[in-house]
Amino acid sequence: MVVGRNPVNGAMFMILSLVGVAGLFVLLNAFFLAVLQILVYAGAVMVLFLFIVMLLDVDVVSKRSPGNLTIAAGTVSVFLLGLGFVALLDRPQMLPEPTLLAPERLPSLETPMAFVTGIQAYGYSLFTKYMLPFQMTGLLLLVAMIGIIVLSKRFENKSV
Amino acid sequence: MTLHSVILVAGILFITGFLGVLLRRNTLIVLMSVELMLNAVNLAFVGFSRYNNTMDGAVFVFFIITVAAAEVAVGLAILVALFRRRQTVMLDTINQLKD
Incomplete structure (x- = not known):
């Protein structure tokens, strides 16, 4: 790509x-x-x-010939990521293998819900702990919809 | 399948998207690269969520997917409006604010 x-x-x-x-x-x-x-x-x-x-x-x-600042940013970012990989692969004991535990019966704020595969876990989290972000997401979708309608509208007889 | 391999794949995806944002001059490709970066973050979120054995990261991916979809819709609408006016989507020809 x-x-x-x-x-x-x-x-x-x-x-x-x-x-x-x-x-x-x-x-x-x-x-x-x-x-x-x-x-x-x-x-x-x-x-x-x-x-x-x-x-x-x-x-x-044709491709754009990148500027000096672009080359510097790309080099620095690739270098930082490579550094992270080396630091990660150098010490395998830093992050041991993930293990799956049995899910909790009733999750609360102190004992958060364990990683389970069912869809109902997502619904439970969305409507309890993440209620405000969930509603904000709805608001964001509404704002995006209105924005697209305004952007796509042709304004006739108006010089911009 | 370890956490390391997941982080490795996510990092490679992220850097691919980042280089795409930096190097390409077609705005459509740049938007696609931004999507690729968001997707890499999603992958890292799910990997760490599985690793920590909590549901939070996997739920957050849900929000990221929603934001990404809204962003693509708005971005493409802006792009179409821009193309209607300037007849181009190339980044180096859109420099009116620079002068």
């Missing part, structure tokens, strides 16, 4: 990587999130991207 020049090819590889991440979610026993990933990302978001690529009819272009 980064090195290719055709946006459609990039979108196809993006779908491939999103499906791969969904497979990793399945391997981590987060089945609901895997289904959500396929539906929202690979289904809705990438279809939107491909639709816009088709609508705008972007042709294949």
Whole structure:
């Protein structure tokens, strides 16, 4: 996606990587999130991207020659990430293997809900501990919807 | 399947998206790279959630997916409005505020 020049090819590889991440979610026993990933990302978001690529009819272009600041930022970030990898792989005992415990009967604030695979755990968390973020998410979606309507509206007889 | 491999894959995905944001000049590709970075963070969240044996990280992924979907919708709407006016989506030609 980064090195290719055709946006459609990039979108196809993006779908491939999103499906791969969904497979990793399945391997981590987060089945609901895997289904959500396929539906929202690979289904809705990438279809939107491909639709816009088709609508705008972007042709294949040459790459931008990056500036000095860009090169410096890229080098520093890759170096920092490599440093993190080395620090992580150098000491395997720092993070032992994850183990799955039996889920709690009734989760509370002091004893949070254990990692379980069922969908009802998500609902329980969403409507108890994360009630305010959940409602904020609804507000955010409303704001996004209104914003898109305003952006997409053609303002006639108005010079901007 | 260890936590290390999950963090490794998430880091590689994140750096791929970051380099895409830095190096590409097509705004559509830049938006896709931002999505890839958010996805890498999602993967790390689920990995750590599984590792800590709590539900919180996995629930937070839910919010991130929602925010990402809203961001893509708004970003693409802005992009279409921009293309309607300037007939381009290339980043280096959109420099009107620079002067």
